[in-house]
Amino acid sequence: MTAMNSLTNEELGSTAQRERRRRILTATIELASQGGFDAVQMRAVSERADVALGTLYRYFPSKIHLLVSALGTQFERAASTQSTDFVGETPADRVLGVLLRNTKLMQRDPNLTEALTRAFMFADASVSAEIHQVGMLLTDSLTKAIDPANDAGPTEEQVAVARVIGDVWLSLLVGWVTGRTSADEVRKSLDVAIHLLLR
Amino acid sequence: MTAMNSLTNEELGSTAQRERRRRILTATIELASQGGFDAVQMRAVSERADVALGTLYRYFPSKIHLLVSALGTQFERAASTQSTDFVGETPADRVLGVLLRNTKLMQRDPNLTEALTRAFMFADASVSAEIHQVGMLLTDSLTKAIDPANDAGPTEEQVAVARVIGDVWLSLLVGWVTGRTSADEVRKSLDVAIHLLLR
């Protein structure tokens, strides 16, 4: 109970509380989607979610915690809706498929992506729990794309490669979000990096 | 004259102005080194550099511009003091050498690294000029490490590989700065990534 972590859905007792948490995250994503990082203002979130400002801070101890948690829920949703349909002969093709689909999804809502990505990158050590959860989701989906048939879990090497690819993807996403890399350059660089790493 | 970019040393007319700029960057690095990103407060920088707050903003239009520019000067200094002494037989060894040395340098001053890295990652499109400069310095030093004897400039492929390696390094640095990756993990992951990319 360190007041340092976001409250997860599981440790919330009553239905009303889970409902509050859901409203907060929904409001966050709506605001982010409309105006990006800057539009996610804590007062605005609390009003739209119909909670007091103090309550918002009890659920999420900072704007960054809030946004990274929102990113986590988005990733969970994405992971649950696409887990099994890998296309492609080679690991490189499948991984590229997964990442291009994710990239396209995110580029369809640039404001939301900007908000979530910048929060992720700006997060400090106090957000490591929330960050770690997102990192795991990403690495998992990549190792599965590398080796979909494997039930025994990925090898150390596969995890290492997946991590590197995830890192590259994140860097490229940051470049795109911050306007220094075009969508097309992201695709090309991703292609280059993946084929270098999975050959 | 869009007031959107940091003033570079070259476009500063008088000696007094160059001196002011130097004082500002020195103050920035000192404060960052002592207390990290949060300690670089614009009022504190202006006081320590003995410039008015408004002047500070005339030289650097935001805290992020200021920190990314400071990062640029650090990179320049590092690049000028180490440019020619590559050790190692293979490109992978030489690149690893360069990045491990840089990593060690940065890990010796964690607060400074935290401040500069987070600024770099948080920067938006308005900082692209400053960002681009840093990116060039990094990519250059990597392509030189890959192929030191080459006077004709790197190939497209070499640049692509260098960029990917730079991205991975930045992501790892962010992980370390935010406390989710240990220094040892950074070394190991770097080793893995480089040997995957340069083989």
Add this chain to the structure above:
DNA sequence: ACCCAAATTGGAACGTGTTCCTATTATGGA
């Protein structure tokens, strides 16, 4: 040496993230 434009100073003011406090409301055990 003088004048004008630009640069600098010093500080007030504003916006937004964060903290804090008191009054009120919900919750769970006796």
Add this chain to the structure above:
DNA sequence: TCCATAATAGGAACACGTTCCAATTTGGGT
């Protein structure tokens, strides 16, 4: 049902990045 405790509401207050302004200083051209 009643009480003790926690949770929430409502909003003031504070910190720091940023903007703005009036007064002063600096520097270059004549």
